[in-house]
Amino acid sequence: DGGITQSPKYLFRKEGQNVTLSCEQNLNHDAMYWYRQDPGQGLRLIYYSQIVNDFQKGDIAEGYSVSREKKESFPLTVTSAQKNPTAFYLCASSAWQGYTFGSGTRLTVV
Amino acid sequence: GESVGLHLPTLSVQEGDNSIINCAYSNSASDYFIWYKQESGKGPQFIIDIRSNMDKRQGQRVTVLLNKTVKHLSLQIAATQPGDSAVYFCAEETSGSRLTFGEGTQLTVNP
Numbered sequence: 162d163g164g165i166t167q168s169p170k171y172l173f174r175k176e177g178q179n180v181t182l183s184c185e186q187n188l189n190h191d192a193m194y195w196y197r198q199d200p201g202q203g204l205r206l207i208y209y210s211q212i213v214n215d216f217q218k219g220d221i222a223e224g225y226s227v228s229r230e231k232k233e234s235f236p237l238t239v240t241s242a243q244k245n246p247t248a249f250y251l252c253a254s255s256a257w258q259g260y261t262f263g264s265g266t267r268l269t270v271v
Numbered sequence: 272g273e274s275v276g277l278h279l280p281t282l283s284v285q286e287g288d289n290s291i292i293n294c295a296y297s298n299s300a301s302d303y304f305i306w307y308k309q310e311s312g313k314g315p316q317f318i319i320d321i322r323s324n325m326d327k328r329q330g331q332r333v334t335v336l337l338n339k340t341v342k343h344l345s346l347q348i349a350a351t352q353p354g355d356s357a358v359y360f361c362a363e364e365t366s367g368s369r370l371t372f373g374e375g376t377q378l379t380v381n382p
Contacts (some may be wrong), residue, residue, distance in 0.1 A: 192368055205372075206369060260305070262314035262316075265314050267312070
């Protein structure tokens with residue numbers, strides 16, 4: 162079945178450490194996105210990529226980095242510069258058929 | 272009965288009643304709108320969408336209404352069931368094919 166896989170589902174990080182969240186899709190979608198969701202709030206766009214080897218900052222890109230070396234993969238790195246990284250992170254992809262979301266990674270800084 | 276009004280963070284209805292969830296969007300240039308359902312700890316699930324050249328679209332038990340004059344979107348759920356309890360988000364597609372989400376409404380269905 163086609164879809165988006167985010168891993169891991171739960172992730173714990175010590176303060177000052179970088180951590181990378183994985184997002185893989187087998188839908189052959191060109192565009193991919195990373196969103197952050199805080200409790201009781203909506204989704205905010207971190208970064209997005211409309212094509213391989215190209216990406217743009219979203220509304221809250223500070224403290225995050227991404228790469229898009231392959232069409233299928235759009236990993237997100239949460240760097241030590243992100244002051245409040247504890248959140249639920251959602252990856253999505255899109256094509257003309259619409260958007261598909263992954264099941265999310267819950268990151269907790271300990 | 273129905274619950275209508277401006278955007279609310281929570282909406283509580285009785286099983287079998289109709290629900291109406293409202294959303295105000297910001298960009299008059301947006302031409303594509305989507306309603307998502309999100310259950311706790313999961314990703315958003317597509318419910319229904321509508322393009323700006325329409326003002327109403329119906330699905331199975333759900334209807335989306337679009338009022339471009341006042342930039343307002345609503346989701347109507349008929350005969351609400353306990354399984355409909357979740358957070359509902361509207362999203363608008365803005366330039367560059369990126370989605371902007373509303374804050375969400377928590378729907379609780381009481382048996």
